[in-house]
Amino acid sequence: MDRFPLRLALAVLLSSVCALARGADLYVICNSSVSLTATDVHDMFLGEKQFTGATRLVPIDNSAAQQLFLDKVLKMSAARYSTTWTKKSFRDGINPPLVAGSDLEAVAYVRRTPGACSYTTTPVSSDVVLIRVARRFPSRSPPPMSWTVLSVSTPSWPRGSG
Numbered sequence: 454m455d456r457f458p459l460r461l462a463l464a465v466l467l468s469s470v471c472a473l474a475r476g477a478d479l480y481v482i483c484n485s486s487v488s489l490t491a492t493d494v495h496d497m498f499l500g501e502k503q504f505t506g507a508t509r510l511v512p513i514d515n516s517a518a519q520q521l522f523l524d525k526v527l528k529m530s531a532a533r534y535s536t537t538w539t540k541k542s543f544r545d546g547i548n549p550p551l552v553a554g555s556d557l558e559a560v561a562y563v564r565r566t567p568g569a570c571s572y573t574t575t576p577v578s579s580d581v582v583l584i585r586v587a588r589r590f591p592s593r594s595p596p597p598m599s600w601t602v603l604s605v606s607t608p609s610w611p612r613g614s615g
Contacts, residue, residue, distance in 0.1 A: 479518060479521050479525055479526070479573075480572060480575070481494055481571075481583075482559075482573060482577050482584065483563065483569065483570040483581065483582045484564070484568060484581065485580070485582055486567045487508060487510065487568055487570060488505065489505060489570065489584055491584075493505065494526065495526060497512050498522075498527060498550065499537060499541075500541045500545065500549075503547070508567060508568045510568050511567075511568045511570070512551075512570055513552070513553050513559055513563065513569055513570065513571035514551070514552045514571070515553045515554075515559040515571050515573060516554055517555045517573075518556065518559075518572050518573060521574065521587075525587040526587060553571060556573040556575045559572070559573055560573060560577055560581065563581050570584070
């Protein structure tokens, strides 16, 4: 008896369940040197905001959570986002955000890079600033973008003299 179709169906089912469980919330995070509003986050990832005070902003896309971010925060398709950045690159000479391959990679980059901001689907530790949480809602009744404002406190970091 050939069990390949059964195993294939089981694998597809398990991966679907894991994908749904993993992508429930979206956390927008920034390096401790950055404090932004929801509008600032939107503008930064579209290249409209490049500085906060004297700090240069460094947006980092996260390929593991990008579709959720585009849907919930920027409210655009991946094709439109790519086109927006292609036009921006030629018109304004601005490079698109770097791309992290996972939540861990995005968090690591944000931790070590002043001005960096990204997004993850997993909760983060207190050594980065949590800007917003976008909650995923059932597809039957999606309300307008609902972000829960959380504490945006900056952890105290020892500053180097260099």
